[in-house]
Amino acid sequence: MDTPTDEAAHFLREASKCLELASLMSLKPDRERMTEMAQRWLGLAQQAEAKRELPSGPPPRPQSVAQPMQQQQQENTDQE
Numbered sequence: 001m002d003t004p005t006d007e008a009a010h011f012l013r014e015a016s017k018c019l020e021l022a023s024l025m026s027l028k029p030d031r032e033r034m035t036e037m038a039q040r041w042l043g044l045a046q047q048a049e050a051k052r053e054l055p056s057g058p059p060p061r062p063q064s065v066a067q068p069m070q071q072q073q074q075e076n077t078d079q080e
Helices: 004-024 028-053
Strands: none
Touching: 004 028
């Protein structure tokens, strides 16, 4: 699996296998476990798809960078 797309496709195939097996199981707890496993594979597929949608490389730099504000000291004109 080289790319997020390949990963997502793999995870979707695994989820499909789990659902197919679940449909063949006679005991409800076993079907539920396989269905939960399929849901986990689907979650991994969604994460892989999200990775694919992210741009590669460092985030773009903002156009204008705010300069730190300098404090100005006021002279004390009220002298006794």
